[in-house]
Amino acid sequence: MPTTPDPSPNPTIESPLLAGLTAAEASRVRSAARQQLKKPGGVFFMQGDPADAVYSIETGRVRLSQVTAEGQQILLRVIGPGTVFGAIALARVDTYPVTAEAAEVCTVLVWPSSVLMGLIEQMPKLALNAIQLMAGHVQEFQDRFREMATQRVERRLARTLLRLASQTGRKTDEGVLIDLALTRQDLAEMTGTTLYTVSRILSQWETQGLVRSGRELVVIRYPHGLVKIAEDLGESG
Amino acid sequence: MPTTPDPSPNPTIESPLLAGLTAAEASRVRSAARQQLKKPGGVFFMQGDPADAVYSIETGRVRLSQVTAEGQQILLRVIGPGTVFGAIALARVDTYPVTAEAAEVCTVLVWPSSVLMGLIEQMPKLALNAIQLMAGHVQEFQDRFREMATQRVERRLARTLLRLASQTGRKTDEGVLIDLALTRQDLAEMTGTTLYTVSRILSQWETQGLVRSGRELVVIRYPHGLVKIAEDLGESG
């Protein structure tokens, strides 16, 4: 196992909130935030908490999840450096609709929403950036809604893995490693199915040589095969 | 959730884009739009068209739908007076992800997105209004995604009908009439099922006295019964 201890090659990724701002503006916005550190499992905010701050990840990964009235949990997204979350706080919404929790050691920037709204009033560019972020989320969930409404589990799982691979995948000589400790239960919650079905499908894909899977591990050995399943190029093998 | 804002018979509903603006500002924004009239079936924009304008409905109803790569259609929403659509054009997105089509005779306000972006730069309030609109959509689709991932068809259909009732319902002495010509196919596309299943469930509800249904018609006779189904199917009542 060639596990070279890798210093994360990621320098700090610029928050998309700051895109296109002048250096002076960007540093002014940045300095309006405070930095926050969380250990794995630490909670940024819980579903139902007053929505009063906006976050941007500098390092680490964050899990966004939701619990239904009946107690069923779903995992909406797992996000990494450069991603903004809690932006709903800009919309005079009273409470967060999701729970945000550190999946690893995380450092984030935090803006009290009133401060950020003040800055928005002075920097229209910032407003447009926020709008763009929101629009991206609208599209993502519209797409996933449609997916959920029209597609089979196998295809949804393929898409989930490909999305994770593109967001947090790491190339190895064996294939693309999904660099997150995700259990079958986690994948099931993201895909809208059960852990049993996820397990069965992964086993099947493993015998086909598409992936290698193990405890909290998935390696995509043949991405094109998954893409084929995700898009259904009208072929059965 | 019995959050049923009474369908106000207000003829001209103010666009939420203009909320909180001074009269002068509002009229300036309004006059930057041109008015457009569509006959039933008329198309405002097609999925894939360049996203270059934002719309706000003055009168009539608009259907927003999407077609999957495989040609399956889904109906995302049916919206009425005072609703903004196409706001994604503010996000430098290249194309509309949905098709917008008049369900009735419609009059709408249309802003070229570049014009609206210019106004946003001068009126921060307008920016916050836009953000708020987007945030509402994010929440709606997150919720519907979760719903689709975790709930049975019967419950989803109950929610769909209640949502339609609250948006476009009209009180009659028999119950709440869903004042839209929606076919079983339309309801199926909104709920993520097939027209057969919709028909069966409506028939069942009809024998229970919950609704009366007919050709492109649904009357909710006993909303509380639907709410019960929408919220907890587990209970006997």
Place this chain on the structure above:
DNA sequence: CGCACCTTTGAGCTCGGTCAAGGGGCGTGG
């Protein structure tokens, strides 16, 4: 009055959810 479209209903089947049982990796403590 006939045709197009919407709706209903039945029969069969399958995807995937549920329950149950057992295997295996990994950390901890002896």
Place this chain on the structure above:
DNA sequence: CCACGCCCCTTGACCGAGCTCAAAGGTGCG
């Protein structure tokens, strides 16, 4: 260094919600 125990994962068996296909009954419009 080994053994224990906690999770996580796999697999089998069953079954039922809901999809598919087929056929026929309504309803409204030209």
